[in-house]
Amino acid sequence: MTETESWANVNLRQVGRPLARTDAPGKAAGKTRYAGDYTMPNMLHAKVLRSPEASALLRRIDVSKARALPGVACVLTAADLPDRKASTDIPGQTGKKKLATDQQVLVKERVRYHGEPLALVAAETQAIAEQAAELIDFELEPLPGVYDPFKAMRPGAPVVTAPDNVVGEHKVRKGDIEKGFAEADEIIENTFRTQFIEHAFLEPEVGLAWIDENDVINIRVATQVIEHFRPIAEAVGVPHNKVRILGALVGGGFGGKEDVTVEIYLALLAQATGRPVRLAYTREDSMFGHGKRHPFVITHRTGFTKDGRITAVKVTITADSGAYVFLSPYVLLYATVAAPGPYRVDNVHVDAVAAATNNMFTSAFRGFGAAQACVAHEAQMDEAAKALGIDRMELRRRNFIRTGDKLVTGHPIESAVWADECMTKAWEALGERTPDAGPVKTGRGVATYQQSYGRITWLHDTSEAWVGVEVDGSVVVRSGVTDIGAGQVSALGQIAAELLGVGLDDVTIYNSDSAVTPLAGTTTATRGLYMTGNAVRLAAEAIRGRFLARAAREFGVEPGEVDLAESKAFVTDRPDKSMAFKALVALCASEGVHRSELVMFRAPFTGQIDPETGQGRVHPDYAYGAQAVEVAVDTETGEVTVLKSVGAHDVGQAINPDAVAGQIEGGAAMGQGYALSEELCYEEGRLTTPSFSEYLIPTAMDVPRYQSIILESRSGLGPFGAKGIGEPALTPVAPAIANAVADAIGVRVFDLPITPEKIVMALRRAEAAE
Amino acid sequence: MFAEFDLVMPGDLDEALDILAEAGGDGDAGILPLAGGTNLVVDLRARRIRADKLVGLGRIAALRGIERSNGRVTIGAGTTLSDILRDPGMVEAAPSLVDSARVFAGQMVRNTATVAGNVCCGSPAADTVPPLLSLDAEVTLAGKGGTRNVPLADFFLGYQEDERRPAELVTKIAWDAPKPKSANLFYKLARRKGDAITVVGVAVTVAVEAGKCTTARIALGAVAPVVKRAREAEALLEGEALTPELIEAAARQAAEDSSPIDDVRASADYRRHSVHALTRRLLSQAWAQVTEGG
Numbered sequence A: 001m002t003e004t005e006s007w008a009n010v011n012l013r014q015v016g017r018p019l020a021r022t023d024a025p026g027k028a029a030g031k032t033r034y035a036g037d038y039t040m041p042n043m044l045h046a047k048v049l050r051s052p053e054a055s056a057l058l059r060r061i062d063v064s065k066a067r068a069l070p071g072v073a074c075v076l077t078a079a080d081l082p083d084r085k086a087s088t089d090i091p092g093q094t095g096k097k098k099l100a101t102d103q104q105v106l107v108k109e110r111v112r113y114h115g116e117p118l119a120l121v122a123a124e125t126q127a128i129a130e131q132a133a134e135l136i137d138f139e140l141e142p143l144p145g146v147y148d149p150f151k152a153m154r155p156g157a158p159v160v161t162a163p164d165n166v167v168g169e170h171k172v173r174k175g176d177i178e179k180g181f182a183e184a185d186e187i188i189e190n191t192f193r194t195q196f197i198e199h200a201f202l203e204p205e206v207g208l209a210w211i212d213e214n215d216v217i218n219i220r221v222a223t224q225v226i227e228h229f230r231p232i233a234e235a236v237g238v239p240h241n242k243v244r245i246l247g248a249l250v251g252g253g254f255g256g257k258e259d260v261t262v263e264i265y266l267a268l269l270a271q272a273t274g275r276p277v278r279l280a281y282t283r284e285d286s287m288f289g290h291g292k293r294h295p296f297v298i299t300h301r302t303g304f305t306k307d308g309r310i311t312a313v314k315v316t317i318t319a320d321s322g323a324y325v326f327l328s329p330y331v332l333l334y335a336t337v338a339a340p341g342p343y344r345v346d347n348v349h350v351d352a353v354a355a356a357t358n359n360m361f362t363s364a365f366r367g368f369g370a371a372q373a374c375v376a377h378e379a380q381m382d383e384a385a386k387a388l389g390i391d392r393m394e395l396r397r398r399n400f401i402r403t404g405d406k407l408v409t410g411h412p413i414e415s416a417v418w419a420d421e422c423m424t425k426a427w428e429a430l431g432e433r434t435p436d437a438g439p440v441k442t443g444r445g446v447a448t449y450q451q452s453y454g455r456i457t458w459l460h461d462t463s464e465a466w467v468g469v470e471v472d473g474s475v476v477v478r479s480g481v482t483d484i485g486a487g488q489v490s491a492l493g494q495i496a497a498e499l500l501g502v503g504l505d506d507v508t509i510y511n512s513d514s515a516v517t518p519l520a521g522t523t524t525a526t527r528g529l530y531m532t533g534n535a536v537r538l539a540a541e542a543i544r545g546r547f548l549a550r551a552a553r554e555f556g557v558e559p560g561e562v563d564l565a566e567s568k569a570f571v572t573d574r575p576d577k578s579m580a581f582k583a584l585v586a587l588c589a590s591e592g593v594h595r596s597e598l599v600m601f602r603a604p605f606t607g608q609i610d611p612e613t614g615q616g617r618v619h620p621d622y623a624y625g626a627q628a629v630e631v632a633v634d635t636e637t638g639e640v641t642v643l644k645s646v647g648a649h650d651v652g653q654a655i656n657p658d659a660v661a662g663q664i665e666g667g668a669a670m671g672q673g674y675a676l677s678e679e680l681c682y683e684e685g686r687l688t689t690p691s692f693s694e695y696l697i698p699t700a701m702d703v704p705r706y707q708s709i710i711l712e713s714r715s716g717l718g719p720f721g722a723k724g725i726g727e728p729a730l731t732p733v734a735p736a737i738a739n740a741v742a743d744a745i746g747v748r749v750f751d752l753p754i755t756p757e758k759i760v761m762a763l764r765r766a767e768a769a770e
Numbered sequence B: 001m002f003a004e005f006d007l008v009m010p011g012d013l014d015e016a017l018d019i020l021a022e023a024g025g026d027g028d029a030g031i032l033p034l035a036g037g038t039n040l041v042v043d044l045r046a047r048r049i050r051a052d053k054l055v056g057l058g059r060i061a062a063l064r065g066i067e068r069s070n071g072r073v074t075i076g077a078g079t080t081l082s083d084i085l086r087d088p089g090m091v092e093a094a095p096s097l098v099d100s101a102r103v104f105a106g107q108m109v110r111n112t113a114t115v116a117g118n119v120c121c122g123s124p125a126a127d128t129v130p131p132l133l134s135l136d137a138e139v140t141l142a143g144k145g146g147t148r149n150v151p152l153a154d155f156f157l158g159y160q161e162d163e164r165r166p167a168e169l170v171t172k173i174a175w176d177a178p179k180p181k182s183a184n185l186f187y188k189l190a191r192r193k194g195d196a197i198t199v200v201g202v203a204v205t206v207a208v209e210a211g212k213c214t215t216a217r218i219a220l221g222a223v224a225p226v227v228k229r230a231r232e233a234e235a236l237l238e239g240e241a242l243t244p245e246l247i248e249a250a251a252r253q254a255a256e257d258s259s260p261i262d263d264v265r266a267s268a269d270y271r272r273h274s275v276h277a278l279t280r281r282l283l284s285q286a287w288a289q290v291t292e293g294g
């Protein structure tokens, strides 16, 4: 169920309507080709052999038996790739390299994590490739590893990343923390722990590579980032223009396809064999094949006056970066900025650190550190409300940040802050409270958040799009953007259709080809609509301007008096003065009016923040919203049933409200798994939950009917005032559920996931304490 | 991922038993019966087991069908979990089995997974086994030398070990439909509601006559090497009126009768706690059902 509310008064015809998405018919009919559906004649099948140990020395690897197996085309080990290194640094448009963070493509000597690739095989069939991988003979000598970020930072700890395992550090020093705490009547301090989690997208990593007649390595791959052609080219030793990434509709990303996955292996095998190579991860491969969400330990110390005003916040964050850096420093930065929540705090002190361990490496995951921060700050608000005897929502209301107030980084928030409006509406939508039933107790919780959209401002983010109108009036959009299932591409079509006054059916969109479509940047960081939506808007507006001018001449009026809609050009207050859009386009074409436009949209560019104080600008802007949930907790078995779950978010402007609701519902389900059941367990670095029989995402039987409420402040930096919803949809869900469980049972579980067992143990401890 | 084996699909039971006995003597570990394959194929692909030949049971008419006569319920070995849910008589013929079928796997697996395969897979977490134990079910085993009936309570010998000889097939499972004044319940505790491996499964049967419990069955899943009955707890109840104190004592005894382990799903401590809580709850519900209205 979705409810939309808008405060502004703008006349939009296509934008804001729940049109059937351009990707819907193909998906519904099973016609959509995903990256894994592509094959080529003479194609080989690949397999990655992985380390069964988390910390070891590779003493010996003998591939002779594998190479001798009939049907094997190629086996590669580190010995065959003397200088190959893969960058794990953030890909981007700046071309600057920040840290010495390169990763060996295949293990040379030192195994750093369970699953690190030892060898690559390409063979005539998948079965032969697997058999060959089993014939590879290797010897690993276990080495002492380190599996806990706190231990990793102790002197004498095994070194995973030289010199001291610290891979990221951020600080905030704002106001006077001592004075802030001195002014407090009540100080609340708690420590929260979050777990490793898996993206669990429907489509495991997959790709197909071939080298064409121009020596270009083409890779058709399921990815969020076609701009990875650059690090891939560097890793395989060719110029950037000799790698081409072709996307396909992606079966889910969530940050898990934000880093390079199968691409380099494919490129190396295609180079070595000269033949097309396909590599498709199984679900088990996928568990080892991409970075996970960082486990965080967050300690919050918050000072409040008696009437519930925050006087000071001191936060320490420790993140497990796993065996490689990847996006850890940035994830940590997002957590640092989000640490106090959507509240105005003048005295803030944050110390955040990410340390390398021999656990699986961690990287991007929807919410990107801000989600972990939200787990802590929202639990902290509820604990404070309880201690102060103030209503939970009232306490939040007294502290919400307002437009113009300064964020923890000292930069003011410029857009609307509708955290309160969202929270109030989400809570109201819960309706009547479900009564307790014997040992089954009902509880309610709410959580609000502050989540950035758009990339870090000193990454100087840009996005390009091309819009053109054919002589028959049909419209083409070209943009490199990848569509990871959220309707990214369809939204661009809707924007072009709006501005050119045609139907969505009249627009054809070509996307995600790094060689042919203008580069749009990553589909990450809730930036797709903000960045590429603006690029399409600007391109379409430029063409619209030229068309309006020509039509005005035809009608003998000023361009400002002409509008485009329903495939017509007409004078706004004299609809009888009109002409078919097609006729106008033909006229423009015959006169050489430029019917296409290539635009680059630029986010705000800044320098870096002050490393000592964390002051400066970090993100273009922020989104606000809330989740409210009602749960039933069986106090005897600890089972939790989510009865109601409502997401209310100010998305600025919904381009397609159905697509927005899809994000809100998906976020509600994903956040529920984060709160209650999902956890990747590592024992001495070894994954003990490598399949969906141990790793438990919510099923249809676990979820209630989710409700979405869309608010539109039209205050964002995106097209038509849009903000974003991809990450925000997830961020408040887990803390809202945690707060609801605490409300139901009267005690809090401080570690995610809140399993039935942890609930029973918490109740038992509380009983013993009484 | 890949496993290679021969698949034969015999048309009748004799043919199947001939093939199973092929290697001579008492059968060969390399030849295995294949029912729905929802355990077997998963294990083969994960290389947890190897087989040279699988004997598909899908074409054998004698293994199909559900029968009810003279208060006796018989299901063929080919009966799937979906068959159990689709049979309108099952709610009365085996309430706890229906309870377990409802929370068993997901729809696709239920459509192909058989009850017999669940019994034969040897898992202590097999969800149909506590219900079948609580119903005093009996398993029919057929081999080349003839058939024999084994009470399910005697079928399991140890972890992944049972009465069945390698060249025998389970052909049917049978039990007496519950008496009119009885209750038969099952509860599956898992880390999520849909498609999850059981952390603790409890089935109970309580029959009453003249205000006293005449039959008590408590069967526990996932808390010992095999699914087992809590016989000492049952003994506390038979012949008595089930007061809250007695139910509490039996529940405590059931927890003591279990010998769970720690694994990725739960600790032994939590499992024991849950046996206690669920046994108490199910016994109370069962007693309320049989004493209310009459």
Ligand SMILES: Cc1cc2nc3c(=O)[nH]c(=O)nc-3n(C[C@H](O)[C@H](O)[C@H](O)COP(=O)(O)OP(=O)(O)OC[C@H]3O[C@@H](n4cnc5c(N)ncnc54)[C@H](O)[C@@H]3O)c2cc1C
Binding pocket: B032, B033, B034, B035, B036, B037, B038, B039, B040, B041, B042, B057, B077, B103, B104, B105, B106, B109, B112, B113, B114, B115, B116, B117, B118, B119, B120, B121, B125, B126, B127, B128, B164, B168, B169, B170, B171, B195, B196, B197
């Ligand atoms: C996604 C998924 C979810 C699952 N969820 C559950 C669940 O919720 N609860 C649960 O208990 N199980 C669950 N299982 C396990 C499995 O589905 C069940 O154990 C099922 O009942 C097995 O039956 P089958 O017909 O598929 O047996 P198969 O896999 O074909 O066989 C299992 C074993 O029994 C033997 N066998 C089969 N039939 C006979 C026979 N007639 N005579 C002699 N031996 C025989 C086979 O040789 C094999 O050793 C799940 C499995 C999957 C893949």
